[in-house]
Amino acid sequence: MHFTEAKGILSNKNGMNIYRGCTHGCIYCDSRSLCYNMSHAFEDIEVKINAPELLEKALRSKRRKCMIGTGSMSDPYLPAEKELKLTKKCLEIIEKHGFGAAVLTKSDLILRDIDLLASINEQSKAVVQMTMTTFDDKLCSIIEPGVCTSGRRYEVLMEMKKQNIPTVVWLTPFLPYINDTFENLNGLLEYCAEAGVRGIICFGIGLTLRDGNREYFYAALDRHFPGLSDRYRREFGNAYMIDSANHQSLMRKLDEFCHKYGILQNNECFDYLSELPDKYEQMSFF
16 A cells, blocks of 8 residues: 555546555456556555545535545545545545535445435435445355455445435446356345345446456456356457346346336436435435
8 A cells, every 4th residue: 555645536527536456356357457557556555645635625616516426446445444534534525515425335344434424415415336246145255355245235235225325236247157147136136126226237247358457357267267267268359348148138137127126227327326406305215
């Protein structure tokens, strides 16, 4: 871990990444791709130590309240956050100025800040987004070894439900011949139904591979699923989009589920995440 003084914190779309890099160790992680031009080792977390000060300045200068997002490139609840508390400080600033917050994570550390998120949601709007890929916790621990299992993430979603904090689940990626099964999808959808999620984001059954993350992914396959990387090379070559043979049938199942429960999907979710009405009314959960 190393520290840096950033020049700015918010993107043009009001997103922020307090940390850069990750220690979750997810075998499929796109953020490892060389195209992002990271100048340090991926596990050597870059910490924008002045993030709260930059956010305070940025929010003071805004003429209208809006949603502030975090977690798109690096999880805001990495283990380092437990001691540094930079994400918590930024949420406190968001609360103080009456802005909304949309937080994306895989970590149960977010429960530390649940009262703060509930307060933001009470006065403006807070949405917690949770990535879930693998229903079987033993398999999940192989695919995402440095973070809590999907079973624990389901418990986080249930705690958010108790606090009336809306949630969106990212069901992605699905790895061909590993977790691209009806059994896996059905288990994850059961979690979503029980937790009363507001939306589900899933653009397809598969994953993306680029230079940088492809090599890391194949090395992980060689360790945990011998012979599978050779099958990937034969079937997919150097393709960017790796589609599961079960794509159409599983997406049909997902679409039917979302229609049945009135759950937002994909672009509808992005609209919902970015919207901060003048008077935000909390949704009731089924």
